[in-house]
Every structure is written in C-alpha cells, then in structure tokens.
Amino acid sequence: MTQSLPTAFTERMRALLQDEYDAFAASYEQPLFHGLRVNPLKIARERFLALTPFPVEPVAWCANGFRYQEGMRPGKHPYHSAGLYYLQEPSAMSAAECLEAQPGETILDLCAAPGGKSTQLAAALLGEGLLIANEIHPVRARILSENLERCGVPNAVVTNETPERLMERFPQFFDRILVDAPCSGEGMFRKLPEAIDEWSPNKVLECHRMQIDILDAAAAMLKPGGTLVYSTCTFAPLENEQSMAIFLERHPEFSIIPLPYPEHFSSGHPEWATPVSDELAQTARLWPHLLSGEGHYLAKLHKSADAGQPAEVPKKRKEKRAKSAPAGCKEAIAAWRAFAADALPHLSRHLGDDRAFLLFGEQLFYSPAPELDWDGIKVLRVGLHLGTVKKNRLEPSHALALALSAQEAARVADFSAEDPDLLRYLKGEALSREGSNGWTLITVDGFSLGWGKHVDGQLKNHYPKGLRWL
Numbered sequence: 001m002t003q004s005l006p007t008a009f010t011e012r013m014r015a016l017l018q019d020e021y022d023a024f025a026a027s028y029e030q031p032l033f034h035g036l037r038v039n040p041l042k043i044a045r046e047r048f049l050a051l052t053p054f055p056v057e058p059v060a061w062c063a064n065g066f067r068y069q070e071g072m073r074p075g076k077h078p079y080h081s082a083g084l085y086y087l088q089e090p091s092a093m094s095a096a097e098c099l100e101a102q103p104g105e106t107i108l109d110l111c112a113a114p115g116g117k118s119t120q121l122a123a124a125l126l127g128e129g130l131l132i133a134n135e136i137h138p139v140r141a142r143i144l145s146e147n148l149e150r151c152g153v154p155n156a157v158v159t160n161e162t163p164e165r166l167m168e169r170f171p172q173f174f175d176r177i178l179v180d181a182p183c184s185g186e187g188m189f190r191k192l193p194e195a196i197d198e199w200s201p202n203k204v205l206e207c208h209r210m211q212i213d214i215l216d217a218a219a220a221m222l223k224p225g226g227t228l229v230y231s232t233c234t235f236a237p238l239e240n241e242q243s244m245a246i247f248l249e250r251h252p253e254f255s256i257i258p259l260p261y262p263e264h265f266s267s268g269h270p271e272w273a274t275p276v277s278d279e280l281a282q283t284a285r286l287w288p289h290l291l292s293g294e295g296h297y298l299a300k301l302h303k304s305a306d307a308g309q310p311a312e313v314p315k316k317r318k319e320k321r322a323k324s325a326p327a328g329c330k331e332a333i334a335a336w337r338a339f340a341a342d343a344l345p346h347l348s349r350h351l352g353d354d355r356a357f358l359l360f361g362e363q364l365f366y367s368p369a370p371e372l373d374w375d376g377i378k379v380l381r382v383g384l385h386l387g388t389v390k391k392n393r394l395e396p397s398h399a400l401a402l403a404l405s406a407q408e409a410a411r412v413a414d415f416s417a418e419d420p421d422l423l424r425y426l427k428g429e430a431l432s433r434e435g436s437n438g439w440t441l442i443t444v445d446g447f448s449l450g451w452g453k454h455v456d457g458q459l460k461n462h463y464p465k466g467l468r469w470l
Contacts, residue, residue, distance in 0.1 A: 003193045008201055009186065013235060016272070020289070027289040028190050035090040035293075036074055037116075038064040040123050041152050042447060043084045051445065053077065053417070059293075061261040062093035064123070067292065078417050081426065081467070082447045083151045083402055088116040089191060091286045091293030095180055095231035096120035098259050098300055103128040105175040110163055110218055113140035115147030117180055122153040127349075130369045131156040132174075134166060145380045149399040152448070154349065155368035158381040163217035169377060172308075176227045177218045181211045181243075187233035187295025190288065204236045211243045212250075219251050225305040228254070232297045237272035240297040241280050245273035253307040256282045259300050266290060268299070329359045332389040336364060339387070339394040343439040346408045362388045396439060396451055398464050404448045409441035413452060413459060417444055425452070428468040431459040 005028070014021045036056070038048045045064055049056075054072045059065030067090055074080055075087055096117040101107050101124040112118045112133040122131050133148065133156055135141035141160040148156050159166065184204045185195040215230065222228055230247075232239050248254060256279040259265065268283030270276050283299040333354060340347055351357075356370035360382075367383040374382060385399040406412050413433060415422035421431055422444060435454040442449045442463075451462040 003196055005189065006196065006199055009199065016235075016237070016269075023289040024287065030190075030288075031070055032191055033067055033090050033292050033294070034070065034072070035059060035065060035067050035088050035093065036085045037062060037088050037093055037120060038066070038085050039083055039119065039151050040064060041127065042082065048084060051079070059090045059093060061264050062090070062097050065090060065093045065097075078422060078426065078444045078449065079447070081150070082444050082449045084447060086116060086119050086147070086151060088120075089294055091187070091291070091296045092116055092233070093120065094261070094265075094286060094296060094298060095229055096124070096178060098261075098298055099176050099178050099227065099229045100260070101125055101176055105129045106173065107131045108166075108170075108174045108177045108218075108221060109133045110166075110177060110179050110214065111135070111181060112158075113137065113144040115144040117178060118144060118156065119147055119151045119153065121178065122148065122151065122156055125155065127154055129155060132159060132166075132170075133157070134159045134161055134163075136160065136162055141380055148381070149385070150402060152403040154366075154384040154403050156381070157367075157369070157374075157379060157383060160378040160380055163214050165377070167217040167220045170221050172221065172223050174221050174226060175223055176229075177222050178229050178231070179211075179214055179218050180231045181207070181214055181239075183207050183211070183232040183234040183239050184236055185233060186235045187286075187288075187297075191294055204234075204238055207234075208236075208238045208243055211239060212246055215243070215247045216250070219247075219254065219303070222303050224253075224303055224307040226303045227257075228301045228303065230299045230301070233295060234297065235285075235295050237269065240285075240299075241268055241270065241273035241283065244268075244280060244283060244299050245275055245277055248277060248279065249275065253304045254301045255279065255304075257300050257302045258282050259284050259298055264291060265298070268297070329357060331392055332359045332364045332394070333357050335389050335392050335394040336386055339396065339439070343396070343410050343441075344404070344408050345410050348405070348408055356383075358382055359389070362390065364389055364394065398450055398462075398467070401441060401448050401451050404441060406441060406443050406446050406448065411436060411438055411440040411454065412443055413440050413454075414443045414446060423469070425450075425461060425463060426469040428461050428463055428465065430461050432457065433459045435459065 056066035101121050103126045109118045113135040118133040135144050145158040188195045265284035268280045270280040286296040356367045358365045364386045365382045385397040387394045387396040437454050440452045452459040
C-alpha cells in the first residue's frame with residue numbers, strides 16, 4: 001500500500017493497540033484477500049467445487065465462502081453472469097452469516113447496497129419468506145436490485161427509503177434485522193485507498209450519530225423475541241462499542257448475545273465505551289493482522305419477548321391499487337399464463353394467487369407478500385419480475401430467466417462455459433441453431449443465463465444490452 005494513512009487515525013490506533021500496533025500497521029503491506037460466496041439458490045457447494053475453473057480455499061466463518069488467488073478473474077466468467085456466486089470480501093461475509101436467517105422468516109436488510117449481504121440472506125431463506133432490502137441512495141438501490149436479480153432471488157422487495165419512513169410502515173414486523181451501518185470505512189483502507197481521502201475525525205462523528213438514529217429505527221421494526229445484528233467496516237470505537245453502549249442505554253429491552261465463530265473473531269472492548277458495559281465483550285472485532293480478511297465489527301442482539309406490541313400493524317394491501325388497474329392486471333395475468341403454458345410447462349413454484357400479481361405500467365411482478373400495501377413506499381422491485389406485457393403477450397424478463405432451472409423450461413439451449421457460441425451470446429449476437437420456435441432458456445453447463453427466441457433455425461438474442469460483454 002503506497003498511500004499514507006491519516007495521522008489522526010494512526011495515532012488513535014497506536015494508543016488503542018499498543019504492542020499490537022506494529023503487526024496491525026504491517027498488515028497494510030500484505031496482499032489483499034479476495035473472496036466469493038457460492039449461491040445455493042443456483043448451485044450446491046459440492047457441485048461448485050467440482051465445476052470451479054479456479055482454485056479456492058474455504059472461509060472459516062461462512063459455509064459457502066471461499067478465497068481465491070490474486071490474478072484470478074471470477075467476475076469475468078460466465079458462471080458469475082449466471083449468478084452461481086457473488087464476489088465478496090471474506091470478512092464482509094460474517095455479518096449476514098451471524099444473523100442466522102431461517103427459511104420462512106421475514107428479514108430486513110436496512111442498509112443493503114450493493115447487495116452482498118442481501119444475497120447472502122436471500123440464500124439462507126431458500127426462496128421462502130420475505131426479504132426487504134433497503135437502500136437510501138437511489139443509484140446504489142438500483143445496483144442492489146441488479147445483484148439480487150443476478151442471483152435469482154424470487155422473494156425480495158427492494159425499497160429506496162429512509163429508515164424512519166420504513167419504521168412508520170413496519171412497526172415490530174421483522175423476525176431478524178441486519179444493520180450494516182454507514183461508517184467511516186477504516187477497515188477498507190487497504191482494499192479501497194480512496195476511503196483514506198474521504199476519512200476525517202468529523203466523518204467518524206457524523207457516522208456515529210447516523211448509526212444511533214438507524215439503530216433506533218431498527219429497534220422499532222423488530223418483533224419481540226427477534227434478532228438484530230449490527231456491523232461496520234471501521235475500527236473506530238465511537239462507531240462500534242460506543243454506538244452499542246448508547247443503543248443499550250436507550251433500549252433496555254435489548255441484550256447482547258454471543259456470536260457464532262468465536263474461535264475466529266476477537267472480543268469487543270468494553271473499556272473503549274462509555275458507559276462501560278461488560279456485555280460489549282461479547283461483540284466481535286475482525287482484525288486484518290489476526291485473520292485473512294479486512295477490518296469489521298459485529299454485535300448480535302436479542303429483543304426481549306415481552307417488549308410490547310406495536311401501536312399499529314403494517315397496512316394491508318388495498319383491493320384497488322393506484323398503479324395497477326384491475327382490468328389491465330387481469331389481462332397481464334392471462335398473458336403470463338399463456339406464456340408459462342408454452343415456455344415453462346414444468347414450473348415448480350406455484351404462482352396461482354391472483355392477489356400477488358402486481359402490474360406497474362407494463363411491468364408484471366409476483367409479490368412474496370401480497371397482503372402488504374406498498375403505496376407511498378419507494379419500491380424498485382416487488383418480488384419476482386416476470387416480464388413486460390405488450391399487446392396481451394408477455395415478453396419474459398431477464399430476472400425470470402435467472403430464477404429458473406433448466407428443468408422448468410420447455411426449450412433449452414445449453415452451452416459449455418468454453419463454447420465460443422456462449423461468448424457470442426453474451427456479446428449480444430444471434431446464433432444459428434436448430435430448435436422448435438419459441439422462447440428458449442439459455443444455460444451454461446445447465447445453469448440459467450438468459451433468454452433467446454428460436455425463429456426458423458435462428459436463435460435471436462435477448463440478453464440485456466446493459467449486461468452484454470464487450
């Protein structure tokens with residue numbers, strides 16, 4: 001690392017770490033650790049290990065996490081485009097893993113972009129239950145939505161709201177909440193040197209204040225008996241132990257509980273917070289000089305089962321929606337069913353609840369929570385995007401293709417990862433290929449990648465223009 005660390009940062013870290021400081025400082029001269037996380041919505045861990053074209057080694061605190069070597073480029077492989085894995089720094093895999101989401105639960109990822117932790121939570125849900133992935137910044141929210149799409153997630157709602165706005169709509173609603181809080185980014189200095197230029201003591205203070213407000217909103221949205229995980233990628237005690245100490249003082253209904261994987265993580269430091277609380281020793285720090293990853297902080301909290309009931313429940317969906325004309329939605333549902341009967345005769349998921357179909361303009365979605373009303377909430381994606389309705393026919397979406405298995409489609413064109421025609425497809429070219437006319441699922445080694453349309457011996461390309469390889 002050639003860029004100098006801020007003096008105020010190094011002075012504080014030297015005072016905190018004392019004898020360990022030299023080892024900590026030396027970690028900045030070590031090579032970066034690169035990681036990927038296998039997506040079980042698309043491929044089993046064992047199958048991935050049998051197929052992977054590059055060597056990997058497991059991440060101890062994430063069952064589906066692996067490190068790969070410097071110089072490897074898994075992001076440039078068709079398997080990445082098919083959503084078989086998500087590129088993620090190893091330490092960043094810890095927070096969602098520690099939340100321990102279970103299939104069927106209702107989960108909130110409150111500060112979700114770019115989507116690493118959301119896709120990890122979605123994988124844990126296995127397509128069952130509801131994940132709301134929220135991001136306050138519109139551009140980052142779109143990136144979040146794209147990453148959930150690539151990973152084939154059918155049961156996520158992507159919102160672009162403030163925590164306070166969600167708090168008003170969803171009091172005591174979620175089984176588990178992840179708050180991967182905005183922070184000063186000190187743990188990313190080695191990975192992202194530009195974070196050094198953005199750092200200042202004032203930014204640390206501003207982030208601390210923001211974290212308290214976000215945590216307050218999260219506390220109000222968690223069910224009694226629920227679980228909250230708080231994480232940052234900073235070393236600053238003000239943003240870690242101190243934010244937790246203030247939160248516990250303001251919310252006595254919460255208590256810190258032990259984290260999994262204690263053999264890999266270091267304990268938090270109660271003496272770095274005011275008021276001092278011995279509970280803070282059960283939080284965790286991930287130090288770059290003590291493990292193969294960047295710097296992170298984790299705290300896992302339990303909300304008392306007798307914390308009280310919400311003053312109001314989330315609004316139920318209205319029978320008539322301003323953005324979904326009933327007649328138009330019925331026509332859209334008919335168009336979907338005609339498409340599915342022809343192209344997806346073996347569709348495994350049951351899409352039979354008419355209430356769950358939502359039409360926004362020409363875009364048809366299938367909601368994982370049809371009982372909820374999203375009016376007044378900024379929503380980018382409500383569950384699975386089925387496609388675009390055009391003159392009583394449905395043009396299937398890329399998201400739908402990525403959520404399918406090859407066994408569900410009537411027509412499949414499969415290519416090996418090394419096939420030159422696959423590269424031509426990813427570049428947007430039409431292919432000469434025999435097959436029955438109609439929408440055809442394109443797969444790589446059996447894994448869904450996108451759509452083509454067979455027309456008289458030619459496979460027309462429907463891979464999205466914005467995703468095409470150059």
